[in-house]
Amino acid sequence: MLPKISQRIIQEPSAMDELLALSSQCQRISFAAGYPAAELFPKKELEEAFVHRSQASKDDLYQYASVAGYGPLRKKLATKAQTTGITDIDENNICLTQGAQQGISLLADLFLDVDDGVVVEGPSYIGAIQAFESRKPRFYEMEMLNDGPDLDQLEEIVSSHSVKIVYTIPTFQNPTGVCMSVAKRKRLARMAEKYNFLVIEDDPYRDLRYQGKDLPSIKSFDRTGNVVMLGSFSKILAPALRVGWLVADQEVLDLVNKLRSASDFQPSNVTLQMIDQFLEENSLSAHIQRLRQVYGRRAATMQAALEEYLPQGCSYSRPEGGFFIWVTLPQGLSAGKLLQDGRPVTFIESSQLYAASQRADQLRLNFTGVSEEQIREGCQLLGQAITKERWALTA
Amino acid sequence: MLPKISQRIIQEPSAMDELLALSSQCQRISFAAGYPAAELFPKKELEEAFVHRSQASKDDLYQYASVAGYGPLRKKLATKAQTTGITDIDENNICLTQGAQQGISLLADLFLDVDDGVVVEGPSYIGAIQAFESRKPRFYEMEMLNDGPDLDQLEEIVSSHSVKIVYTIPTFQNPTGVCMSVAKRKRLARMAEKYNFLVIEDDPYRDLRYQGKDLPSIKSFDRTGNVVMLGSFSKILAPALRVGWLVADQEVLDLVNKLRSASDFQPSNVTLQMIDQFLEENSLSAHIQRLRQVYGRRAATMQAALEEYLPQGCSYSRPEGGFFIWVTLPQGLSAGKLLQDGRPVTFIESSQLYAASQRADQLRLNFTGVSEEQIREGCQLLGQAITKERWALTA
Numbered sequence: 001m002l003p004k005i006s007q008r009i010i011q012e013p014s015a016m017d018e019l020l021a022l023s024s025q026c027q028r029i030s031f032a033a034g035y036p037a038a039e040l041f042p043k044k045e046l047e048e049a050f051v052h053r054s055q056a057s058k059d060d061l062y063q064y065a066s067v068a069g070y071g072p073l074r075k076k077l078a079t080k081a082q083t084t085g086i087t088d089i090d091e092n093n094i095c096l097t098q099g100a101q102q103g104i105s106l107l108a109d110l111f112l113d114v115d116d117g118v119v120v121e122g123p124s125y126i127g128a129i130q131a132f133e134s135r136k137p138r139f140y141e142m143e144m145l146n147d148g149p150d151l152d153q154l155e156e157i158v159s160s161h162s163v164k165i166v167y168t169i170p171t172f173q174n175p176t177g178v179c180m181s182v183a184k185r186k187r188l189a190r191m192a193e194k195y196n197f198l199v200i201e202d203d204p205y206r207d208l209r210y211q212g213k214d215l216p217s218i219k220s221f222d223r224t225g226n227v228v229m230l231g232s233f234s235k236i237l238a239p240a241l242r243v244g245w246l247v248a249d250q251e252v253l254d255l256v257n258k259l260r261s262a263s264d265f266q267p268s269n270v271t272l273q274m275i276d277q278f279l280e281e282n283s284l285s286a287h288i289q290r291l292r293q294v295y296g297r298r299a300a301t302m303q304a305a306l307e308e309y310l311p312q313g314c315s316y317s318r319p320e321g322g323f324f325i326w327v328t329l330p331q332g333l334s335a336g337k338l339l340q341d342g343r344p345v346t347f348i349e350s351s352q353l354y355a356a357s358q359r360a361d362q363l364r365l366n367f368t369g370v371s372e373e374q375i376r377e378g379c380q381l382l383g384q385a386i387t388k389e390r391w392a393l394t395a
Numbered sequence: 396m397l398p399k400i401s402q403r404i405i406q407e408p409s410a411m412d413e414l415l416a417l418s419s420q421c422q423r424i425s426f427a428a429g430y431p432a433a434e435l436f437p438k439k440e441l442e443e444a445f446v447h448r449s450q451a452s453k454d455d456l457y458q459y460a461s462v463a464g465y466g467p468l469r470k471k472l473a474t475k476a477q478t479t480g481i482t483d484i485d486e487n488n489i490c491l492t493q494g495a496q497q498g499i500s501l502l503a504d505l506f507l508d509v510d511d512g513v514v515v516e517g518p519s520y521i522g523a524i525q526a527f528e529s530r531k532p533r534f535y536e537m538e539m540l541n542d543g544p545d546l547d548q549l550e551e552i553v554s555s556h557s558v559k560i561v562y563t564i565p566t567f568q569n570p571t572g573v574c575m576s577v578a579k580r581k582r583l584a585r586m587a588e589k590y591n592f593l594v595i596e597d598d599p600y601r602d603l604r605y606q607g608k609d610l611p612s613i614k615s616f617d618r619t620g621n622v623v624m625l626g627s628f629s630k631i632l633a634p635a636l637r638v639g640w641l642v643a644d645q646e647v648l649d650l651v652n653k654l655r656s657a658s659d660f661q662p663s664n665v666t667l668q669m670i671d672q673f674l675e676e677n678s679l680s681a682h683i684q685r686l687r688q689v690y691g692r693r694a695a696t697m698q699a700a701l702e703e704y705l706p707q708g709c710s711y712s713r714p715e716g717g718f719f720i721w722v723t724l725p726q727g728l729s730a731g732k733l734l735q736d737g738r739p740v741t742f743i744e745s746s747q748l749y750a751a752s753q754r755a756d757q758l759r760l761n762f763t764g765v766s767e768e769q770i771r772e773g774c775q776l777l778g779q780a781i782t783k784e785r786w787a788l789t790a
Contacts, residue, residue: 001591001619001621002591002593002620002621002646002647003506003558003559003560003591003592003593004506004559005505005506005650006504006505006506006507006508007508008508009505009650009654011650033459035458035459036458038453038454038455038457038458039454041454041457041458043449043454043456043457046449046457047445047446047449047450050442050445050446051442051445051446054438054441054442055442058433059433059434059436059438060433061438061635062433062436062438062441062633062634062635062636063430063431063433063436063633063634063635064428064430064629064634064635065635097659098493098659098660098663099659099660101657101658101659101660102658102659105657105658105659109401109504109529110400110401110404111398111399111400111401112401113401113402113403127656127657127660130656130657131657131658133657134504134654134657134658163398164398164399165398196396196397196398197398198397198398224396225397226396226397234459238457238458238665239457239458239459240456240457240458240459240460240663240664240665241457241663241665242659242660242661242662242663242665251397252397255400255404255406259404259529261522261525262496262500262522262525262526262528262529263496263497263500263526263529263658264492264493264494264496264497264500264637264659265493265494265496265522265637266637267637268493268635268636268637268663268666269635270633270635270636270637270666270669271663271665271666274665
């Protein structure tokens with residue numbers, strides 16, 4: 001017989017795996033996964049970058065390296081972080097992680113004991129909820145409004161409960177697509193100072209803006225080291241590289257690096273140097289510009305298709321960037337039920353995206369991993385499914 | 396002000412980082428790190444493998460993939476595991492990890508709550524001790540004998556204390572070089588059944604045998620799923636790929652995969668497919684054969700040099716494989732003191748390798764990452780340092 005697993009761990013199938021399974025079970029069109037467009041991966045450039053770097057390097061490309069990751073790449077990312085308004089930053093404020101997911105997980109592990117307080121947006125990113133869940137915290141939720149989470153609600157929570165971490169995706173939030181206003185970004189940084197919590201600013205979609213103007217990061221308003229920003233190459237280069245990064249002040253970074261060393265020792269120098277050489281040989285902004293054009297068209301196509309095909313009573317978000325549109329169904333309808341009927345079209349239904357509450361009448365649609373034709377067809381199928389479900393309900 | 400970090404986490408500099416720093420501070424010759432020989436990395440073959448696979452693959456090489464890792468590579472590793480005597484195994488019993496270190500860390504996280512019992516060998520691998528330490532367990536030690544850990548001592552521990560995990564490196568143990576006998580391997584598997592603990596069989600050096608005969612794995616004696624075996628490409632291919640694997644029965648594997656998904660989502664499909672293609676195009680055993688020849692010579696050279704240069708009263712292990720020789724100093728001498736004097740030669744001193752007790756009179760020498768010339772010179776320097784230290788002591 002096995003020993004008992006930790007009291008922290010819940011023995012349920014992973015919601016993330018269910019999500020991936022959902023995409024593969026789909027009969028026709030899947031809006032479920034948060035995949036970037038595979039046809040836009042800079043395959044040839046990455047091949048060349050790797051071969052050049054491997055040939056040019058001594059054998060140390062393949063050897064053990066440092067826990068924080070390849071220095072020159074950290075330097076480039078420090079410069080990139082400056083464009084979000086962060087000053088006083090250099091490569092020593094960067095730690096390269098196995099995707100941004102590892103950043104969330106390390107911070108959760110570093111700060112949380114059982115029953116410690118964590119605030120997330122309602123709804124939020126399922127991977128973050130899972131990373132926190134395995135520490136068995138107390139979850140609180142702040143409702144998503146059109147300009148970001150409800151910070152009055154947050155103030156009530158943190159002034160009456162002990163909260164260690166506030167997790168937010170300020171730019172083109174997953175799943176709602178909402179962008180946090182500058183005023184709220186600043187206020188959140190100030191609240192972190194006042195109430196001594198850590199803000200995890202998860203910002204993987206920042207570069208994928210199709211309309212409007214870039215906003216400063218929450219981290220740029222941080223005066224006390226209470227904000228950690230996470231970035232990722234998954235959405236702007238390729239997910240399979242598994243490279244993200246964490247921007248933090250020294251105290252947090254030292255602790256993260258130590259825990260990371262015990263967790264998986266260090267990142268892959270092979271993929272880090274592949275990326276570093278890619279950045280030397282190519283323009284990342286030119287590549288991102290291409291992504292913006294394609295994804296911007298897909299976002300517009302999905303909005304037009306939803307406008308055309310969704311029955312009355314539905315509403316949906318109009319994000320200025322990112323990967324997702326968020327749909328709210330007419331009263332009484334359940335998004336999960338739409339997934340049970342032959343699954344001509346799949347998506348993520350809302351109930352598993354709320355950590356503390358539950359809402360079953362919303363769904364997340366991804367528009368980056370599908371063609372414009374698929375988007376139109378899928379939205380039509382979705383509209384039909386909703387109409388059918390509504391009839392069933394009133395019948 | 397930051398929130399308080401978890402009560403599990405100790406705010407000390409990482410021993411692993413100190414270890415790496417030690418190698419770089421070395422004035423002359425470092426036997427400290429456990430590095431493979433950089434000049435033997437199959438650089439050209441890995442470049443070719445990557446380019447071939449990238450060109451042949453559709454764009455899915457760079458896309459999100461599965462949490463357990465690339466299926467065909469898991470299949471190859473299941474076949475490899477069979478050569479250690481494990482039957483009834485297929486790719487569903489394998490999870491690809493970020494080095495074997497991630498396997499240790501995931502199992503620690505999965506099973507351990509604060510104050511749970513963990514037994515390690517005294518001395519043991521520092522990275523494992525750190526992975527367990529961040530769960531704040533109760534450590535127990537089983538003494539290393541010439542044929543593996545003292546299992547009578549283990550039986551006393553597990554019959555009088557609650558122990559969840561027994562961690563062992565049965566083949567060419569890090570740091571002692573000791574190989575566990577077949578009888579002990581079998582007995583340990585039976586004890587795990589009887590006392591309901593999990594055995595973590597960390598086996599990264601198995602293929603690097605320079606003398607003697609391969610032994611069956613502990614996992615091959617497992618009838619109840621209480622043994623998990625860890626393997627790694629770090630020592631037999633290249634550490635910077637950060638690819639290890641975990642062999643487990645379904646129940647443990649499902650739990651590990653779920654936790655892994657929350658921890659860093661999934662491994663890098665890029666490095667996994669690079670390795671898979673390398674294995675398709677090249678003979679891993681031929682490559683390992685080359686490593687064995689070079690490392691076998693280095694091991695022999697180090698033993699001869701220690702025989703020649705170490706003063707009387709020192710003893711050292713004579714491993715049949717692996718990366719390390721373990722030296723015990725004459726009574727009263729401290730290995731740490733030898734490191735303070737200009738550091739002409741560096742190594743890992745024993746005090747940080749004992750999780751529960753402390754012994755300061757031993758040291759670990761690596762022979763794979765240094766040339767035979769460096770080995771001879773370094774052993775001579777070490778002999779001189781010991782002699783000098785002994786004079787200082789008796790003076």
